[in-house]
Amino acid sequence: MTSAPTTVDGFHARLRDVAEDLPKRMRQCAEYLADNTDRIAVSTVAELAEGAGVAPSAMMRFCQVMGFNGFSDMQKLFRTAFAPGLPDYATRLANLRERGAESPSALLAEFVDAGRLSLENLANSVDSRVLDQAVAALSQANVIHIIGVRRAYSVATYLSYAFEKMQIGTVLHDGAGKLVNPHAVRDGDAVIAITFAPYSEETLELVQQAQAKDVPVVAITDTAMSPVHVDDILALSVSEVDVGAFRALSATLSLAITLAVAVGAARGAEFGI
């Protein structure tokens, strides 16, 4: 009989050891506990089981797989190791900042903060009418063309991935070597253009080509001053709060995934991204 872990680190190590080759429910338990280790001390089996999406008895069994006598035995480990230092978000951020103005931790605090502000902003500023229209247009599209370069390219790759997972056909135009192929855009398709200042030529060009063919265009862009804010284009603007000269993409990505999932749902695609 293998003995039970006696430290939190040991617990994680065992979790990894055991992870391979585990039946479905047991795996769910492992994953949930790995992600929510800190809840173990303050939850009941039933609560954890629900969180993991399994029956209480399954969670019970998992404790034994881990080498404990039972749940209480496992919980004891976390209750004694329980470190009170779980201050709230605000003080935690302050702590990160204290590690020195130029330290990576302080920087992380800044970006986290900026991200939260950007998200808040997004929730308030998105025009839900336009969002609805965008989803509708994309749902009916035959092929969805996605273009974005530089910083916007990450967003484009993410959208492309998300759509493909839901078995929605996409073409990712990656402007590599300035080679965008506007001729690939046909009647019945739709275009998603992601562009931020300075608005790249390639992207705008593809947008124009699409408009000339009466293909609907959805744009994810920054301010209302963006060149894609014209009639006919379904422009969704996101303002990211920046940290110094740098700008993250938290809000933009959230908008992107929303778009993808909403379109997937509208098409009745299978879930599971």
Place this chain on the structure above:
Amino acid sequence: MTSAPTTVDGFHARLRDVAEDLPKRMRQCAEYLADNTDRIAVSTVAELAEGAGVAPSAMMRFCQVMGFNGFSDMQKLFRTAFAPGLPDYATRLANLRERGAESPSALLAEFVDAGRLSLENLANSVDSRVLDQAVAALSQANVIHIIGVRRAYSVATYLSYAFEKMQIGTVLHDGAGKLVNPHAVRDGDAVIAITFAPYSEETLELVQQAQAKDVPVVAITDTAMSPVHVDDILALSVSEVDVGAFRALSATLSLAITLAVAVGAARGAEFGI
């Protein structure tokens, strides 16, 4: 009847209010709990009573003096206050099914919420020691190799973009056609691997190759169960809160940009991303 405190601060305030003019045993309870507030979440009445040197029933009575229905009621305050985020994941999922699929705006609200929680989580859980080490390792690298496929590919492209903007040499291994080129990794380089469950072969392979050559590896990954959580790898784990079966990248991207900017700063590169 005075109502019970609903926050930890409120609890302490009430404790002070009540402190004057208390019989002996009640006073003992008050003092003990003031000193050991953090144990409340993880103890039984009996344990706390023993700690305070009183009978369990006395502790019980004290809970009522404080305005709670009983001990469980009081404990609930500390158990929920402790774990931020969303305990009842199940109901949220149900909500999503009900309204999210119909209205893109509601879906957006979900993702925004999830993003904010993920960011909070990130601030709480990042190990700043590992972050420092990662930045140090990358700062000294000759070329930084970046690998990530599927969902992680967006993160990889973003990192690649950010580094290039700061004129830091990178190679983006995009596993297209399963073609990763481990031989490109040389002594003096460093690797950033981004991988989430299910952990892709290509990524893990590149990591192994790098380790064989004693090239430092920084990993951005999901749970502590991830296979990159082994010695020698500087693993930064981010747990994104998911919306139904979908998971955004808000927190992951924030961590990525932090890494990039911190490395840039450490190298004294010109800013401007």
Place this chain on the structure above:
DNA sequence: AATGGATTGGAATATTTATTCCAATATGTT
């Protein structure tokens, strides 16, 4: 399709833990 073994959920049970109640004790007042 049939078999065996693994895996699972739920009902039944055991255990722990919270809560109430009351008799015993202490405290203060006259």
Place this chain on the structure above:
DNA sequence: AACATATTGGAATAAATATTCCAATCCATT
């Protein structure tokens, strides 16, 4: 000192929680 009132501890009960067990289901193998 005698009384009334407040406080206390412990035993009895109620409730919550963990744990076990078994029948149903799933899965792979033939």
